[in-house]
Amino acid sequence: MNPQNKTHSELAKKFNRDVERVNWHDKTLWFVREKRDKSAHQLAEWEQLREAASQIKNNVLSNLHNYLIEFEKNALNHGIHVHWASTAQEHNEIVHSIIKNHGVNNMVKSKSMLTEECGLNEYLHQQGINVVDTDLGERIVQLANEPPSHIVLPCIHWKKEEIGELFHQHLGTPKGNADPQFLTAAARKHLREHFLTSRVALTGVNFSVAETGEIIVCTNEGNADLGVQLADVHIACMGIEKIIPKRKHLSVFLRLLARSATGQPITTYSSHFQKPREGQEMHIVLVDNGRSERLASDDFRNALKCIRCGACFNTCPVYRRSGGHSYHTAVAGPIGSILAPGFDMAKNADLPFASTLCGSCTNVCPVKIDIHDQLYKWRQVLVKNGHTTASKKTGMNVMSLVLSLPMVYRFSGTVGRWIIRTLPFIVNNKFNPWYKQREMPKASTQSFRSWYLNQRKHGQ
Amino acid sequence: MGSREKILAAVKKNQPAMVEMPALNFAGSKAVDLKQQFIKTLTGIGGTVIEVNDWKEVSDHIKSTFPESGRIVNRVADLDFEISSLKSDPHDFSNVTVAIIQGEFGVAENGAIWLTDANMGDQALPYICEHLILIINKNSIVPTLHEAYDKIGSSTYSLGTFLAGPSKTADIEQSLVLGAHGSKSLIVFLMP
Amino acid sequence: MNIGLFIPCYIDQLYPQVGIATLQVLERLGLSVTYPTNQTCCGQPMANSGFEHLTQGTSHNFVTNFSEFDYIVCPSGSCTLHIKDHLQDDGYPDKALDIRKKTFELTEFLTDVIGVKKLHAHFPHKVGLHQSCHGLRGLGLAQMSELMAPPFSKPESLLTMVTGLELIELERKDECCGFGGTFCVFEEAVSVKMGQDRIADHSNHGAEYITGVDMSCLMHLEGILRRQKSKVKVIHIAEILNSVTG
Numbered sequence: 001m002n003p004q005n006k007t008h009s010e011l012a013k014k015f016n017r018d019v020e021r022v023n024w025h026d027k028t029l030w031f032v033r034e035k036r037d038k039s040a041h042q043l044a045e046w047e048q049l050r051e052a053a054s055q056i057k058n059n060v061l062s063n064l065h066n067y068l069i070e071f072e073k074n075a076l077n078h079g080i081h082v083h084w085a086s087t088a089q090e091h092n093e094i095v096h097s098i099i100k101n102h103g104v105n106n107m108v109k110s111k112s113m114l115t116e117e118c119g120l121n122e123y124l125h126q127q128g129i130n131v132v133d134t135d136l137g138e139r140i141v142q143l144a145n146e147p148p149s150h151i152v153l154p155c156i157h158w159k160k161e162e163i164g165e166l167f168h169q170h171l172g173t174p175k176g177n178a179d180p181q182f183l184t185a186a187a188r189k190h191l192r193e194h195f196l197t198s199r200v201a202l203t204g205v206n207f208s209v210a211e212t213g214e215i216i217v218c219t220n221e222g223n224a225d226l227g228v229q230l231a232d233v234h235i236a237c238m239g240i241e242k243i244i245p246k247r248k249h250l251s252v253f254l255r256l257l258a259r260s261a262t263g264q265p266i267t268t269y270s271s272h273f274q275k276p277r278e279g280q281e282m283h284i285v286l287v288d289n290g291r292s293e294r295l296a297s298d299d300f301r302n303a304l305k306c307i308r309c310g311a312c313f314n315t316c317p318v319y320r321r322s323g324g325h326s327y328h329t330a331v332a333g334p335i336g337s338i339l340a341p342g343f344d345m346a347k348n349a350d351l352p353f354a355s356t357l358c359g360s361c362t363n364v365c366p367v368k369i370d371i372h373d374q375l376y377k378w379r380q381v382l383v384k385n386g387h388t389t390a391s392k393k394t395g396m397n398v399m400s401l402v403l404s405l406p407m408v409y410r411f412s413g414t415v416g417r418w419i420i421r422t423l424p425f426i427v428n429n430k431f432n433p434w435y436k437q438r439e440m441p442k443a444s445t446q447s448f449r450s451w452y453l454n455q456r457k458h459g460q
Numbered sequence: 461m462g463s464r465e466k467i468l469a470a471v472k473k474n475q476p477a478m479v480e481m482p483a484l485n486f487a488g489s490k491a492v493d494l495k496q497q498f499i500k501t502l503t504g505i506g507g508t509v510i511e512v513n514d515w516k517e518v519s520d521h522i523k524s525t526f527p528e529s530g531r532i533v534n535r536v537a538d539l540d541f542e543i544s545s546l547k548s549d550p551h552d553f554s555n556v557t558v559a560i561i562q563g564e565f566g567v568a569e570n571g572a573i574w575l576t577d578a579n580m581g582d583q584a585l586p587y588i589c590e591h592l593i594l595i596i597n598k599n600s601i602v603p604t605l606h607e608a609y610d611k612i613g614s615s616t617y618s619l620g621t622f623l624a625g626p627s628k629t630a631d632i633e634q635s636l637v638l639g640a641h642g643s644k645s646l647i648v649f650l651m652p
Numbered sequence: 653m654n655i656g657l658f659i660p661c662y663i664d665q666l667y668p669q670v671g672i673a674t675l676q677v678l679e680r681l682g683l684s685v686t687y688p689t690n691q692t693c694c695g696q697p698m699a700n701s702g703f704e705h706l707t708q709g710t711s712h713n714f715v716t717n718f719s720e721f722d723y724i725v726c727p728s729g730s731c732t733l734h735i736k737d738h739l740q741d742d743g744y745p746d747k748a749l750d751i752r753k754k755t756f757e758l759t760e761f762l763t764d765v766i767g768v769k770k771l772h773a774h775f776p777h778k779v780g781l782h783q784s785c786h787g788l789r790g791l792g793l794a795q796m797s798e799l800m801a802p803p804f805s806k807p808e809s810l811l812t813m814v815t816g817l818e819l820i821e822l823e824r825k826d827e828c829c830g831f832g833g834t835f836c837v838f839e840e841a842v843s844v845k846m847g848q849d850r851i852a853d854h855s856n857h858g859a860e861y862i863t864g865v866d867m868s869c870l871m872h873l874e875g876i877l878r879r880q881k882s883k884v885k886v887i888h889i890a891e892i893l894n895s896v897t898g
Contacts, residue, residue: 028633028634048486051482052486055480056481059478059479061475061476061479062476062478063475064475065468065471065472068467068468068471069468078616084462084464084467086463086466090463135631136632137629137631140631153630153634155631158632159633160632160633160635180632181637183632184629184631184637184639184640185639188639196554212614212616220627220628220629220630221627221640222627222640223641225586225587225621225642226584226641226642229584229587229588240467245481247609247614248484248609248610250609251484251606251609254622255569255604255605262630265501265505265569265570265571265624266567266570266571266605266622267624268624268627268628269587269622269623269624269642270572271619271621272617273618273619274617274618274620275617276618277577277583277618278548278618279548288467292467292471295474295476296473296474301476
């Protein structure tokens with residue numbers, strides 16, 4: 001996904017070389033944020049709903065053990081096979097073994113961020129299984145051999161002309177046709193063939209209900225449903241944190257999910273799968289992959305409340321201007337930046353710094369995850385664990401020393417506005433990134449302190 | 461120790477002290493005219509809503525909207541269409557032009573209609589058809605999803621779904637296109 | 653009422669006029685204000701970079717300088733927020749907690765504590781208000797656009813008391829400018845782009861001045877404006893509130 005091991009800032013810099021594209025990317029996503037605002041404004045109880053959703057999720061995390069057992073029991077009673085996977089690898093192996101048992105070598109898959117997290121497609125590919133992503137956006141990035149750049153809008157970084165060219169190459173559409181309507185129709189035809197011929201369909205899970213043993217899958221395209229209803233086997237993969245206690249709690253989450261994600265009042269299809277249909281085999285894979293460990297952390301547990309709406313992406317001024325791929329992780333954006341270091345601190349040490357801590361993410365989050373506070377806390381953890389550069393460390397130590405000692409601070413200040421040379425956000429190396437596109441602040445002739453002393457001396 | 465036990469043990473050990481469940485009381489603004497809100501919302505997300513007085517009107521509408529023969533699969537007894545027999549293989553529906561299904565009830569706030577496998581006959585039907593027709597009673601419309609789930613209660617089903625409008629996507633540059641993979645259109649008839 | 657004036661280090665060194673304006677606005681209201689002369693920095697630049705553990709020195713120095721005051725007032729939302737959220741002093745934990753509670757950003761102090769209803773300020777210009785994030789979302793100086801709640805704005809209500817001042821509307825009224833402390837150099841490309849976009853919003857709506865409660869955001873915007881050779885200027889809100897007639 002990030003073969004050159006580039007940091008967010010390097011990848012973002014690359015993204016910013018094409019100003020027009022940055023502007024377009026920013027505006028497109030801001031438009032989605034505005035749709036979210038408009039839709040949320042129509043509910044007088046919006047903030048109450050967020051609070052309730054947050055508290056329900058807090059309850060879930062505090063009683064997850066029992067909810068998991070209750071869910072499993074109810075699902076088993078309805079004839080569903082339940083599997084448990086501690087790691088991504090185990091998850092991939094379970095899915096593979098189910099496919100193998102049915103003697104097939106292809107599968108349709110609707111959107112599942114969990115399978116992205118686990119690298120399922122690559123794994124199955126190595127085992128000779130062909131996976132076809134059926135969400136239009138995911139199919140587009142799959143044809144382009146890229147990961148999604150957004151959890152709800154996977155190909156939001158692609159322009160229609162580029163998609164037209166991609167489809168021309170892969171689906172044989174006429175060259176130069178970039179009409180979204182036409183391209184969508186072409187994809188419909190192309191994917192319909194796969195729906196009709198795949199005996200195994202995999203879906204993600206938006207919510208699962210402990211009380212009823214059912215899982216809920218939300219899509220606009222209907223690709224999850226079409227895949228499942230035409231297949232002999234339905235495999236649903238979910239992180240263990242997706243459980244909610246009761247069916248009635250779905251009302252809170254379904255009211256928030258689509259409104260937060262795209263501004264729609266609800267997704268076109270909110271399908272509740274409680275039992276396999278007659279003759280069908282249904283599997284649910286419950287995946288831990290670090291979640292139980294995260295549960296122990298008072299500072300970072302909260303991130304497990306995420307319902308993957310993507311609202312924090314759309315509102316994030318950094319995401320909008322750096323693109324999803326600059327985050328080099330399955331889940332990008334603000335939420336991705338607090339999840340990724342939990343999986344691999346060394347690889348993702350840059351992500352909590354890819355933020356101004358502006359806090360907009362926290363405000364749009366429908367389950368009230370304290371995203372920007374966690375970004376701040378991750379920074380402390382990363383530095384304490386040595387994931388920082390030596391020069392940054394030295395600079396910070398010097399700054400800490402100078403700023404702790406008023407005498408040194410004042411002396412430094414008098415020798416030509418020390419701060420211009422020392423504050424890390426103004427100067428930190430010989431290439432001075434501040435100056436590249438910004439003028440330096442003008443050095444003032446005296447400090448406020450000397451003005452103040454002077455003025456007080458003259459008896460004012 | 462298997463993964464199940466390992467995960468459950470880790471969760472039990474690491475989960476924080478019990479946090480109480482909140483009360484679900486939402487003093488939200490509820491629409492005065494549920495039918496009007498339902499129509500407005502569903503129309504806004506690409507559906508068509510037609511108020512009718514009787515079954516005959518529904519039948520006439522369908523006949524005039526889809527005059528070409530095509531394959532119509534009807535699951536509603538009172539209509540002037542034969543009730544289609546359902547074979548066991550859902551792939552048989554791949555050439556269905558119009559599917560007619562009775563919905564359970566509507567939700568005013570989001571234009572969704574609740575239906576289950578019992579309504580569908582075959583679970584692939586509402587997704588595989590080119591055009592979907594749902595019929596609900598206009599008095600069945602509830603204000604929000606909270607009332608909707610009260611109504612669903614603890615009933616069991618193989619598949620239950622809130623269906624709101626035709627299948628759609630905006631994956632290409634946020635341009636809304638109807639008819640992604642599921643039905644290209646949705647017509648909802650409101651019966652008295 | 654004994655007020656301690658907390659002047660952030662970069663204002664002390666680079667923008668003394670903002671400190672002067674802050675002091676004069678407060679004194680004009682008849683308040684007794686002291687500037688403890690051994691203050692340096694609140695420690696935020698270190699803490700936001702992940703080096704909170706290196707802030708003991710600055711925190712202790714802050715406590716030493718400010719614990720005696722009834723109120724501590726600061727012309728920066730960001731530095732105020734850092735004190736309110738993070739000030740800790742192992743030697744004097746109670747004093748540190750007490751300081752957290754009595755530290756106020758200038759406009760919230762004028763609005764909530766003093767209850768200013770009238771100002772004798774005149775500033776005959778078109779002004780765009782940049783809502784700095786830490787002041788907005790951290791201190792709650794104004795309603796945040798993400799929340800579904802009634803609008804209010806403490807800085808805006810003060811600006812409307814200034815005669816001649818015309819507040820312009822913005823397309824994105826509270827988007828971040830991209831300063832973000834060390835973010836502005838470690839993520840230079842995105843930081844500058846964010847700043848340019850904010851500036852475009854203000855200049856497209858005819859702003860002559862961009863004002864705000866945080867000089868750090870304004871310093872970043874100023875750097876870009878001067879590079880663009882723009883006529884638009886930045887000015888701290890204290891300077892506008894201190895633009896006294898006659």
